[in-house]
Amino acid sequence: MTAVDADADVDAEAVPGAAPAPVRRARHLPRGLRRLLPTPLGTPFTFFYGLVLLATAVYTDLGDEATVNQLLRDSSTDAAHLAEQPLVVLVASALWIAGGVYSAYGPVFVLVMTALERRVGSARAAGVFLLGHVLATLATELPVAGAVAAGRLPEASMHRLDYGISFGLMACVGALSGLLSRRAEWALLGVAGAMCARDLVDLVDPLASWGHPIALLTGVACRSLVRDRSPSRGAAPAPSAAAAVPPPPAAAPAAGEPGAAGALGEGVPCRIPRPRAADGAGGQRRDADALRSG
Numbered sequence: 001m002t003a004v005d006a007d008a009d010v011d012a013e014a015v016p017g018a019a020p021a022p023v024r025r026a027r028h029l030p031r032g033l034r035r036l037l038p039t040p041l042g043t044p045f046t047f048f049y050g051l052v053l054l055a056t057a058v059y060t061d062l063g064d065e066a067t068v069n070q071l072l073r074d075s076s077t078d079a080a081h082l083a084e085q086p087l088v089v090l091v092a093s094a095l096w097i098a099g100g101v102y103s104a105y106g107p108v109f110v111l112v113m114t115a116l117e118r119r120v121g122s123a124r125a126a127g128v129f130l131l132g133h134v135l136a137t138l139a140t141e142l143p144v145a146g147a148v149a150a151g152r153l154p155e156a157s158m159h160r161l162d163y164g165i166s167f168g169l170m171a172c173v174g175a176l177s178g179l180l181s182r183r184a185e186w187a188l189l190g191v192a193g194a195m196c197a198r199d200l201v202d203l204v205d206p207l208a209s210w211g212h213p214i215a216l217l218t219g220v221a222c223r224s225l226v227r228d229r230s231p232s233r234g235a236a237p238a239p240s241a242a243a244a245v246p247p248p249p250a251a252a253p254a255a256g257e258p259g260a261a262g263a264l265g266e267g268v269p270c271r272i273p274r275p276r277a278a279d280g281a282g283g284q285r286r287d288a289d290a291l292r293s294g
Contacts, residue, residue, distance in 0.1 A: 038114045045122040046113040053097050053106065053165065060100040072096065072163055077137045079145040080158040094133055098164035109169055116176045120226040125172065128222050132171020136215035137162075140207040162207065167215040170196075174219025175226055192216055 038046040060068055074081075075092035082089060097103050117125040141162070147153040170192065177188045196216060199209035 035118065036111060036114060038110060038117075043114050043117040043122070045126045046110065046117050050110055050113075052095060053109065054101075056095055057097045057101045057103070057106065060096065061102075072161060075163050076160065077141060077162045078158060078160045079141045079148065082138075082141055083145065090134055090137065093137075093163040094130075094165055094168060096163045096165075098166065105165060105169060109165060112169060112172050112176055116172050116179070116226075119176075119179050124226045128172050128175045128219060128226065129165075129168035131222065132174075132215040132218045133165070133168035135218050136167035136171070136211040139214050140211045144207070160207075166208070167211050170212050170215040171219035171222070174216045175222045176219075178220065178223035178227060 038050060040047045060072075075089060075096060077089050077093045097105050097109075099105065113125060113129070116128070120128075144153060144157050148155060148158055173188060173192050177185045177192075180188065193213075193216070196209075196213040199205075199212055203209055
């Protein structure tokens with residue numbers, strides 16, 4: 001017996017003859033709020049990837065500082081690491097959240113990726129995220145390697161700390177905006193564009209500042225690839241032509257024809273006279289009258 005049931009029984013026994021108090025049910029989250037949160041069955045990519053990001057964020061804040069710094073350096077997608085082991089660092093850099101547990105990227109990741117995955121499926125949502133992460137990284141780091149090789153940047157520019165999910169997340173924002181209503185689309189793109197513009201004005205980290213708008217445009221370009229899995233904006237699905245036109249009513253078989261018994265009901269006999277040999281015009285008329293009468 002649960003604690004709520006026990007309280008209900010005590011109240012009923014305290015007042016003799018009183019009707020038993022109704023058992024209070026646990027309050028569940030509203031359906032709209034539940035759809036904003038990832039679930040292992042509905043949004044498996046967001047759910048399990050979010051758990052990995054949560055674990056690494058907690059370790060970033062609570063783990064040994066020297067070990068954390070070494071792991072972050074090994075996961076950095078700088079030009080030197082991309083030249084040595086590109087696949088390893090491209091995957092490893094997407095396992096960390098810049099800023100740890102208290103970063104705003106965590107809640108935004110949950111909301112954006114859940115909304116996108118519910119509309120286009122796990123495979124396409126993961127594809128958009130990885131495409132934005134990879135393309136924005138290569139578009140910002142390869143020019144650095146070329147500038148170092150040309151002697152325009154120092155060798156130290158090849159070794160820098162570059163990790164996080166911001167590029168992939170920005171690409172998913174661009175893709176999700178095309179699946180919303182017009183007003184929500186422009187609102188989302190306006191917020192994302194303002195953040196990119198502020199980064200370009202401040203230019204604290206030039207590579208990240210240029211990588212965010214590149215990732216956002218990558219997500220916008222992916223709209224045509226993911227939109228066919230989602231319904232049209234604000235439009236109900238049109239009924240098919242076969243469903244719109246009702247089938248014509250079946251004509252009831254005439255008495256004496258095959259299938260008349262089924263029309264009248266199971267087990268109802270239907271007498272079908274056998275045609276007799278024609279004996280002139282009078283015999284043919286009698287056979288026709290017999291068939292009409294049944």
